[in-house]
Amino acid sequence: MTMIAQRPAVVADRQQPGHCEGDLIMGTANRSAIGTLVERTTRPVALVHLPAGHNGEQMKDALAKQLSAFPAHLARSLTWDQGSEMGCHNELTARTGIAVYFCDPASPWQRGSSENMNGLLRQYFPKGTDLSVHSAGHLQAVANELNSRPRKVLGWQTPAKRLESLVFSSI
Numbered sequence: 001m002t003m004i005a006q007r008p009a010v011v012a013d014r015q016q017p018g019h020c021e022g023d024l025i026m027g028t029a030n031r032s033a034i035g036t037l038v039e040r041t042t043r044p045v046a047l048v049h050l051p052a053g054h055n056g057e058q059m060k061d062a063l064a065k066q067l068s069a070f071p072a073h074l075a076r077s078l079t080w081d082q083g084s085e086m087g088c089h090n091e092l093t094a095r096t097g098i099a100v101y102f103c104d105p106a107s108p109w110q111r112g113s114s115e116n117m118n119g120l121l122r123q124y125f126p127k128g129t130d131l132s133v134h135s136a137g138h139l140q141a142v143a144n145e146l147n148s149r150p151r152k153v154l155g156w157q158t159p160a161k162r163l164e165s166l167v168f169s170s171i
Helices: 056-068 089-096 108-121 136-147 159-169
Strands: 019-026 033-039 045-048 077-080 099-102
Touching (some): 033 056, 045 056, 045 136, 056 089, 077 108, 108 136, 136 159
Parallel strands (some): 019 077
Antiparallel strands (some): 033 045
């Protein structure tokens, strides 16, 4: 594992886009999950559909699919906790070219954007519910709604608007 202390300083200062934080929100008895990816600069969320489970292989495949849809300049690194679902992180990096960094144990604040987003997501996906019942389309609708919500940290702009300006400024 490459630890967060080895992550380049440009990731920590949030000035360069393309560095994401990821996590899982878990369903009843940890039998179902939804993956989350939050870009650190503009704060949009992408939700990762995990209908078949969330072991290392399943996560690697689902994350690779989700991250391959991102423009290259918005998929530079990923910071995750030390959960077993990231057991195939080396294969994920080999497949996508995206560096994966791991937080220190029991240090959720090292992925603050991700933890904040998980709190927002619980409005849509309450604890103690079966998350496998949600379709990929429903996850996309929830992500679209959250990405259209103005955020104080963004000067009351929406993550979607910030992301749009980033994408079009690079063309």
